[in-house]
Amino acid sequence: MKYLGFILLTALIFSCKKGEIKPYAIPYQLEEPSHFPKMVVPLDNLLTNQGVELGRRLFYDKRLSGDNSMSCAACHAPQNSFSDPSQFSIGIDGIAGTRQSMALVNLGYQKFFFWDGRAKSLEEQILEPVPNPIEMHQSWKDAINKLKSDDSYRKEFHAAFSTDDMDEYQVAKAIAQFLRTMISGSSKYDVIYKNANGLSLTPKEQVLFSTVTNEEKAGYDLFLSLNGGDCIHCHSGPLMQLNIFANNGLDATFTDKGKGGVTGKLQDLGMFKVPTLRNIAESGPYMHDGRFQTLDEVIEHYSSGIVMSPTISPTIEFAAQGGVQLDAFEKGLIKKFLLTLTDEEFLKNPKFAPPN
Amino acid sequence: MKNIFIIATIFSIVLIACKKDNTEVECETPNRTMEVYLQPTLNDSAYAINQIIESPQGYRYYYTDIKIVGTNVGNGSAQLKDAFLYDFSETGILLTSNQGLKSDYSDLKFNLGVPDPLNTSDPSLQPNTSPLNITNIGDMHWGWNPGYKFVTIEGKVDTIADGIDNFDKSFFFHLGKDFLFRTKTMSVVDWVDIDANTSRTTLKLDVKAILDGPNPTDLRVYAASHSNNTQMFYSVIIMDAFAAAIKK
Numbered sequence: 137m138k139y140l141g142f143i144l145l146t147a148l149i150f151s152c153k154k155g156e157i158k159p160y161a162i163p164y165q166l167e168e169p170s171h172f173p174k175m176v177v178p179l180d181n182l183l184t185n186q187g188v189e190l191g192r193r194l195f196y197d198k199r200l201s202g203d204n205s206m207s208c209a210a211c212h213a214p215q216n217s218f219s220d221p222s223q224f225s226i227g228i229d230g231i232a233g234t235r236q237s238m239a240l241v242n243l244g245y246q247k248f249f250f251w252d253g254r255a256k257s258l259e260e261q262i263l264e265p266v267p268n269p270i271e272m273h274q275s276w277k278d279a280i281n282k283l284k285s286d287d288s289y290r291k292e293f294h295a296a297f298s299t300d301d302m303d304e305y306q307v308a309k310a311i312a313q314f315l316r317t318m319i320s321g322s323s324k325y326d327v328i329y330k331n332a333n334g335l336s337l338t339p340k341e342q343v344l345f346s347t348v349t350n351e352e353k354a355g356y357d358l359f360l361s362l363n364g365g366d367c368i369h370c371h372s373g374p375l376m377q378l379n380i381f382a383n384n385g386l387d388a389t390f391t392d393k394g395k396g397g398v399t400g401k402l403q404d405l406g407m408f409k410v411p412t413l414r415n416i417a418e419s420g421p422y423m424h425d426g427r428f429q430t431l432d433e434v435i436e437h438y439s440s441g442i443v444m445s446p447t448i449s450p451t452i453e454f455a456a457q458g459g460v461q462l463d464a465f466e467k468g469l470i471k472k473f474l475l476t477l478t479d480e481e482f483l484k485n486p487k488f489a490p491p492n
Numbered sequence: 493m494k495n496i497f498i499i500a501t502i503f504s505i506v507l508i509a510c511k512k513d514n515t516e517v518e519c520e521t522p523n524r525t526m527e528v529y530l531q532p533t534l535n536d537s538a539y540a541i542n543q544i545i546e547s548p549q550g551y552r553y554y555y556t557d558i559k560i561v562g563t564n565v566g567n568g569s570a571q572l573k574d575a576f577l578y579d580f581s582e583t584g585i586l587l588t589s590n591q592g593l594k595s596d597y598s599d600l601k602f603n604l605g606v607p608d609p610l611n612t613s614d615p616s617l618q619p620n621t622s623p624l625n626i627t628n629i630g631d632m633h634w635g636w637n638p639g640y641k642f643v644t645i646e647g648k649v650d651t652i653a654d655g656i657d658n659f660d661k662s663f664f665f666h667l668g669k670d671f672l673f674r675t676k677t678m679s680v681v682d683w684v685d686i687d688a689n690t691s692r693t694t695l696k697l698d699v700k701a702i703l704d705g706p707n708p709t710d711l712r713v714y715a716a717s718h719s720n721n722t723q724m725f726y727s728v729i730i731m732d733a734f735a736a737a738i739k740k
Contacts, residue, residue, distance in 0.1 A: 173616040173627045245627050333614070362718060372635025373626055374616060380631045403542050403556060403581065450556065450646040450662035451631075453716055 160295055161186045169321030171330050171374050175244040181309045186296040191314025196490040199282045200266050201228050202274035211237040217418035223426035231270040236426035239419040244316035247379040251408045251424040254398045262308040276304035318488055320414045324476035328356055355473025365470050366460050369451035370410045377412040382449040385442035406447050417475050435467045526592040527692040529585045532699045539699045541581045547704050553649040553711055557581040561632045561640045563603045570596040577623035594691050600681045605642030605673040612638045641668040643734050649711040663715040667731045674735045701737040
């Protein structure tokens with residue numbers, strides 16, 4: 137009887153707070169770079185230590201695929217900047233997709249997901265690959281049954297979500313929690329950006345900034361220049377991308393409708409999500425269909441390979457002449473700058489590696 | 493018996509605490525949702541993205557997008573909304589909405605643009621619920637130029653007068669920087685009651701008046717602006733025309 141008051145009070149407090157962190161879970165302390173915006177985390181999926189760790193385990197668990205051969209990391213491998221070095225990822229049945237696997241980085245700051253933007257939340261995105269017949273090809277029911285047969289998972293789900301009856305939505309939530317912790321903001325570019333915007337550098341960042349070469353600085357200037365690389369209409373800011381769609385002049389007609397396939401609108405044909413350039417040197421091949429194997433090919437595309445089409449982004453200002461027409465020296469400078477976007481701290485962060 | 497009394501007391505405190513919150517919300521909530529729409533129009537009919545416009549200058553063009561970053565929607569004293577992002581092609585014609593009292597907004601005033609020094613502050617530091625936050629603003633902030641783009645209009649122009657739809661040239665005007673900041677004021681705005689809790693006013697944006705008004709812009713000659721100094725004279729013309737094209 138003497139504990140009844142305490143129990144009742146606890147129950148009432150937690151019942152008043154709808155969608156809050158569960159009583160057993162410890163809030164995760166997200167480390168966001170000082171020059172980043174504050175991440176908007178869904179109120180019904182706040183980050184917890186238990187949720188993040190569960191998400192990491194699930195991300196690397198091959199049992200989410202029909203034949204237990206493929207985890208999320210198969211197409212988003214840490215050694216490839218959480219992308220796939222193949223042009224198209226191959227599913228468990230040997231079937232190739234039609235789009236390049238997107239690099240997983242700074243996803244907590246994104247507004248839409250997939251190249252065509254069809255998912256509006258990270259949780260929604262994560263629900264797709266498991267049942268997709270050309271990817272992991274397993275019903276969620278079967279995947280959940282496999283997880284339920286593992287006592288350790290039952291304990292971890294209970295710790296993260298206070299549930300004894302896990303489902304696919306909790307799997308998606310856990311993986312989303314893990315992915316939101318994968319923040320890249322420690323590259324040379326970050327100190328270049330902070331310095332250029334008058335933001336103070338930490339002692340560690342000052343050391344990094346001292347290693348920035350004149351060529352990298354010149355490459356950055358050229359990257360920004362409207363009469364140079366003219367890259368900034370789509371790639372700028374701390375995330376090195378804008379949350380927009382664009383048709384970047386790859387094709388005159390579209391075998392892949394991109395966003396237009398989702399919205400059905402003519403003006404969206406050939407429009408794809410603008411990806412981040414973070415760790416770009418490590419995340420090839422490039423473009424939604426992985427048509428370019430190297431950064432040199434990408435730079436050449438914007439220099440001389442732009443193709444006009446009805447929906448080409450108007451901000452590709454020099455489209456009519458095929459691109460920005462860089463000479464070899466300028467292309468080299470742009471490439472030097474792009475390499476500053478490699479964030480070794482992120483790529484080698486043990487928190488993002490497979491759990492023991 | 494003593495324990496039962498303690499439990500009952502705790503119960504009451506918790507319930508009252510919950511109830512108080514709800515009551516406060518009810519008391520503080522103004523009575524209506526006030527919606528401000530901005531409907532692009534062509535010859536007094538609704539304009540659709542990609543709809544072709546015949547220019548009196550002898551060519552044709554169409555818009556692929558019209559966007560506005562605005563601030564301080566209100567009547568000058570009462571504020572309906574501190575900031576908004578209007579994106580015609582992505583989110584339609586809703587300019588902004590918020591809870592408010594209809595009697596406060598018979599006159600309507602808002603800024604096309606972001607006032608200094610907010611304009612040049614770090615967009616990453618804006619509240620993450622604000623449209624001015626860098627993750628919400630899309631391409632309406634210059635990472636390389638100071639501040640926000642206040643208005644962008646983008647589209648295609650057919651420069652070859654051969655009767656065929658060529659639309660061979662893109663145009664874009666990205667209008668920002670302090671010298672292009674404008675304030676729009678409209679008196680005696682019509683608010684229509686949509687339902688018991690919602691009132692709406694629909695402003696019009698005459699899309700033909702933006703580029704084909706009293707000071708027309710020849711898209712065959714002037715097709716791009718980043719609001720640089722060399723582009724100032726026609727950037728000002730277009731911004732003024734844009735502001736004037738917004739009507740009750």
